[in-house]
Amino acid sequence: MCLGVPAKIVDLYEKNGLQMARVDFGGVERETCLAYVPEAKVGDYCIVHVGFALNLISEEEARETMDLLKQISDLESEIGPAPA
Amino acid sequence: MKYLTEYRDAKLVRGVVDKIARIATRPWTIMEICGGQTHSIVRYGLDQILPPSIELVHGPGCPVCVTPLELIDKALAIAARPDVIFCSYGDMLRVPGSGRDLFSVKASGGQVRVVYSPLDAVEIAKQNPDKQVVFFAIGFETTAPANVMSVIAARSLGLKNYSVLVSHVRVPPAMHAILGSPSNRVQGFLLAGHVCAVMGYHEYPSLAEKYRVPMSVTGFEPLDLAQGILYTVRMLEQGRVAVENAYARTVTFDGNVPAQNAIHEVFEDCDRTWRGIGTIPMSGWRLRPEFAAFDAEKRFDVGDIQTKESPLCIAGQILIGMKKPHDCAAFGNECTPEHPLGATMVSSEGACAAYYKYKK
Numbered sequence: 001m002c003l004g005v006p007a008k009i010v011d012l013y014e015k016n017g018l019q020m021a022r023v024d025f026g027g028v029e030r031e032t033c034l035a036y037v038p039e040a041k042v043g044d045y046c047i048v049h050v051g052f053a054l055n056l057i058s059e060e061e062a063r064e065t066m067d068l069l070k071q072i073s074d075l076e077s078e079i080g081p082a083p084a
Numbered sequence: 085m086k087y088l089t090e091y092r093d094a095k096l097v098r099g100v101v102d103k104i105a106r107i108a109t110r111p112w113t114i115m116e117i118c119g120g121q122t123h124s125i126v127r128y129g130l131d132q133i134l135p136p137s138i139e140l141v142h143g144p145g146c147p148v149c150v151t152p153l154e155l156i157d158k159a160l161a162i163a164a165r166p167d168v169i170f171c172s173y174g175d176m177l178r179v180p181g182s183g184r185d186l187f188s189v190k191a192s193g194g195q196v197r198v199v200y201s202p203l204d205a206v207e208i209a210k211q212n213p214d215k216q217v218v219f220f221a222i223g224f225e226t227t228a229p230a231n232v233m234s235v236i237a238a239r240s241l242g243l244k245n246y247s248v249l250v251s252h253v254r255v256p257p258a259m260h261a262i263l264g265s266p267s268n269r270v271q272g273f274l275l276a277g278h279v280c281a282v283m284g285y286h287e288y289p290s291l292a293e294k295y296r297v298p299m300s301v302t303g304f305e306p307l308d309l310a311q312g313i314l315y316t317v318r319m320l321e322q323g324r325v326a327v328e329n330a331y332a333r334t335v336t337f338d339g340n341v342p343a344q345n346a347i348h349e350v351f352e353d354c355d356r357t358w359r360g361i362g363t364i365p366m367s368g369w370r371l372r373p374e375f376a377a378f379d380a381e382k383r384f385d386v387g388d389i390q391t392k393e394s395p396l397c398i399a400g401q402i403l404i405g406m407k408k409p410h411d412c413a414a415f416g417n418e419c420t421p422e423h424p425l426g427a428t429m430v431s432s433e434g435a436c437a438a439y440y441k442y443k444k
C-alpha cells in the first residue's frame with residue numbers, strides 16, 4: 001500500500017460510472033478513483049490509498065510546514081547541537 | 085511532488101530531533117498508532133536518534149495484524165470453493181490462519197487473486213459472470229472508502245456475483261481500550277495521518293480530554309514523524325492536553341466528507357474482535373442490512389470454524405504497546421517472514437516484520 005507518496009493526476013476518464021484518473025507516482029503510473037475528490041484536475045497532487053484518492057494535497061500547506069521546520073532546524077544549528 | 089525529498093532530508097530531521105532533545109526534561113512514552121509509521125520509524129532509525137528519554141511504542145494500526153483469526157479461516161474456506169474467485173490485498177496472502185494461509189489455498193488450485201484496488205475485484209466480477217467473486221474487505225478507516233465504493237459500484241452495475249467479506253476496524257475505540265487499561269503506559273499519541281485524512285480529527289479532542297493525553301496528527305515521512313513527536317513532547321512538557329495537527333498538508337479537521345458519507349451509507353458500527361487483543365465494543369464496521377445481498381458471510385455457509393492460534397505468539401501484547409517484537413522468544417527463531425507464526429510478522433505494517441527487516 002502506498003504510504004504518503006503523493007501522486008500527480010495526469011489524465012481523467014470515466015469507468016463503470018466512476019470518475020477515474022491515471023496518476024503518476026514519480027514514474028510509476030496507476031489507475032485511481034476520484035469519487036471522493038470530485039474537484040480534482042489534471043496536475044493536482046493527491047494521496048492515494050488502495051486505488052482511491054483520499055484528498056488533494058495543498059502545496060501551500062506543504063510549503064508552510066517546510067518553512068516552519070527549516071526555522072526550527074536553523075535555530076538549532078545557530079545555538080549548536082543539543083547535548084547527547 | 086517537489087517537497088518529498090525535503091521531507092526525507094536527514095539534516096532537517098536532525099534539527100527537529102535536536103529541538104526535541106532540548107525541550108524534553110522527563111521520560112515520555114508515546115505511541116504511534118499506525119503500522120506504516122512504525123515501519124518508517126524503524127526503517128529510518130528515528131527511534132535510534134531520539135533522546136533515550138523518549139520511548140516510542142508501537143500501536144495496533146496494522147489492519148492485516150488485527151483481522152480476527154476466525155475471519156481468516158472463513159476466507160480460507162470460501163477461497164477454496166471451486167465456484168469462487170477470491171480477491172484480496174496482497175498483504176493477506178501469507179497471514180497464517182489456523183492451519184494454512186491464502187497462498188497455500190492458491191497453490192492447491194484455489195482461485196486467489198491479489199488486487200491493488202477493490203474496484204479491480206468488481207471488474208473481475210463483471211468479466212466472470214459465471215463465478216462468484218469475493219473481496220476480502222479488511223482495514224481501518226483508510227481502506228473503508230475504497231471498500232464501500234466497490235459495493236456501491238457493484239450495486240449500480242447490477243452485479244449479482246460480487247460480495248465482500250468484511251472485517252473493518254476503527255482507531256478511536258482501540259485507543260479507548262488502550263488508554264482505559266489499568267496497565268496502560270502510553271502518555272501521548274501520534275495519530276495516524278491517513279486515517280485522519282479520511283475521518284478528520286474531530287473524534288479525538290474528547291478522547292484526549294477524557295484520558296488527559298495529548299495527541300498529534302502525524303504523517304509518514306521521517307520529517308513528519310519528527311514533527312509529530314516534537315508537538316507531542318512539547319504538549320507533555322507544558323502539561324497541555326490538545327490535539328495538534330503536524331500533517332496539515334494532508335489532513336483537515338473535518339476530513340473527507342464525501343468519503344465519510346459513503347462509509348456511513350454502507351457500513352454501521354458493530355463490536356469487533358481484534359486478533360490477539362480480544363473484542364472491543366463498537367470498534368468495527370459491518371455492512372448495513374440494506375447491503376446484505378453483498379455480504380459474503382451470508383452468501384456462503386462455511387459451517388463451524390474452530391480456530392487455533394500459535395501458543396508462542398505474543399502479537400496481541402505488541403499491538404497494544406505492552407511488549408516489543410524482541411520480547412517474543414519466537415522472533416527470528418520459529419517465526420520469520422518466510423514462516424510466520426503471527427500476522428505481525430507478515431504485514432508491511434506489522435511491528436515484528438519491521439524489526440525483522442530493519443533491526444535484526
Ligand code: SF4
Pocket residue numbers: 396397398399402409412413414415416419420424425426427428429436
Ligand atoms: S515474532 Fe512472530 S510469534 Fe512472536 S509476536 Fe511476532 S508474529 Fe507472533
